Amino acid sequence: MSQEIELQGEIAPHQLGQRLDQALAELFPDYSRSRIKEWILADRVTLDGQLVNKPREKVFAGQQVLLSAVLEDEVHFVAQDIPLDIVYEDDDILVINKPADLVVHPGAGNPDGTVLNALLHHYPPIAEVPRAGIVHRLDKDTTGLMVVAKTVPAQTHLVTALQARDITREYEAIAIGTLTAGGMVDAAIGRHSTHRTQMAVKELGKPAVTHYRVAEKFRSHTRLRLRLETGRTHQIRVHMAHLSHPLVGDQLYGGRARLPKNATPELVTMLRGFKRQALHAAMLELAHPITGELMQWHAPIPDDMVSLTEVLREDTKQNPVEEY
Template sequence: MNKLVFIADKKDAGVKISNFLKYEKDLSTRLIKKLSRKGNILVNGKSVKMDYTLDAGDKIEVDLTTEESQDILPEDIPIEVVYEDSDILIVNKPPFMVVHPTKGHPTGTLSNAVMNYFIKTNQNSIVRLVNRLDRDTSGLVMIAKSQFAHQQMANKMDKNEIDKYYIAVVEGYIDGSGTIDLPIDRPSLESIKREVMEGGQRAVTHYEVLKASNDMSLVLIKLETGKTHQIRVHFSHIGHPLIGDTLYGRESNLINRQALHAYKLKFTTIREGKEIEITADIPEDIQKLIDYIEK
C-alpha cells in the first residue's frame, strides 16, 4: 500500500502539518510540496493546506502515489528478485550488465529490466537506484519505488545505516583482518581511474580474509564509505589487486572480469523498522576461484 498513516499525539497539537511531516516524519520539503499540490495529504479524510494546525488524535494520511514517467524502455529481461516490500526492490545483478542506460548502452540494462518488472506486476513506479554497481561487478542493487522511499534509503546510506558487504578474490596471500583508511580521488577530471592521494575523499574499507592460498585470497569486505571503485583502488594500492581487474591490476585466465560481488545488505525497513539481512548467491565464475583456493 503506497500510503503513510500517522496519528497526531499530544505533543503534536498546535504543530503545522508541514513541520510535522518534515521534522517528525523526515519527508523532504520538495516531496511535501509535490504531494500537497496534488491533494495527497489528508487529515481526518480531507485534503488540507500545509499551514493546517494539528490536534491530538488527528489521522494524517499521505498518499505517495503520483503519475511519473521515465525515458527507460521496458525490456523483458529476466531479473532475480532477492527482496521486495512496498518501498524497495532488491535484485541480484548478473555480471556484464550495465545498471542504467547510457549512450553506449541504451538498452539491455538492469533499469530496462526493472521497468518491465514494474509494469508486469502493475506497480506505478519508476527506477530510482539507491546504489549502483560497475558493469562487471555482480550482486545486490537496491531500487526505491517512490521519491519518499528513495529519500529515506539514501539518508540511511549517507548515515552508514545500511551495512554493505562484498566478496572479492584478490591476488596473493593475505591473512587476518584489517581496515584500509586511505583517501581516494581522480588525478584529473578526464581520468576514469581513481587513486589513493592526499586531499582526496575519505574512504574506509574493512576486510576479513576467509581463505587464502599462495596465489590468491578470498576476502569479505564491509564498506564504511562508498566511493567509486573504492574496493578496487584500495586493494590495488596495498599490492593485492582483484583477480581479473584490468583497470587496477591485470588480466586473468581464470576469470574475465574483476572478481567482485555485492554479497550482503543489512538494514531496517522504512515503515516498520524491521531488521532485514539478505544475501546474493556467489556467481559461478567467482565460485570457481574459491574452489581453486581450496585445492
C-alpha cells in the same frame, strides 16, 4: 509530469572550502553535479536559511543545506523485458541479485539494456521515482545484492540511511597475493588525474573506508570478506589495488593474470580466462525504509567465483610450499 522533493543535509568538516556545487554533489550522490548546478542557479538552495545561487560559493562546516528539487519523470528511458533475479519485494522496496555483465544505469556506451530499463518493465510506476528507484550501484561486472526503492519516500529514507552509513554491505572477493591478516583502508578516492575512466587514491578525494578480513588463504591468492563504510565509485577495487593486492580479473586496476610457479593446468586456464573482477555483493542489511524492521539478505557466491576458489584450493594442496 514533474514532482518536487526536499533534500536536507549538513556540510561536513572535510568539505570546508569546497564549491557549493561540489559539496552538494557529494551530499546528494543520486544527482549529477550538472543537475545540482541547475538547481542552485534556479534559486532552489539555501544555506542556514539564506538563499545561495552561486555554484562557486565556498561552504563552511556545519552549514545546514536545504535543496528544493524539481524532478521530471524518467520518461526518456524505455521499459525492457530483461530478467531480474528478485530476492525480495514488497510495496516499498525490492532487492535484486545482479549478474555480471549488466550495467545498472544507462550512460555513455550503454543507452539501454540496463537494470533501470528492467525495473521500468517490471514495475512501471517506478518511473515516478528519481533514477527509477536506484539508490546505489554495482559495477557492470560486479555481481550481487542491490536494494531499489519503489516510492519516493522509500528512496528518500534509503539515501539518508546510506549517507548515515546505516546500511551494511558485505562483499566477497579474491585478491592477488597473500594477505596475512585483515585490516582497514582509510584512503580518500577521487577521479584519476590522467585516466578519466578510473578512480584513484587521492589526498583531496572523497573520504573512503573499507574493512576487510581474510576468509581463506591460498599460496598466491587470498579470499576476502569486505565491508564498506562509504560507497565511492570502484571503492573496493581501488583500495585493494592501493594495498598492492588487486582483485583477480580486474583489468582496470592491475588484476591481470599472474601465474604462480608450478601452477596446475586448471589454475592457469582459470586465471587466464577470468575476465571480470572477482567481486560479489554477498550480504545486505538495512532497516526497512517505511516499517523500520531490520532486514538482511544473502546472495550465493556466483559459479565463476566458486570454481576459481575450488581450483585455488586444489593448486594450494598440490603446492604446499609457497613458490613465486
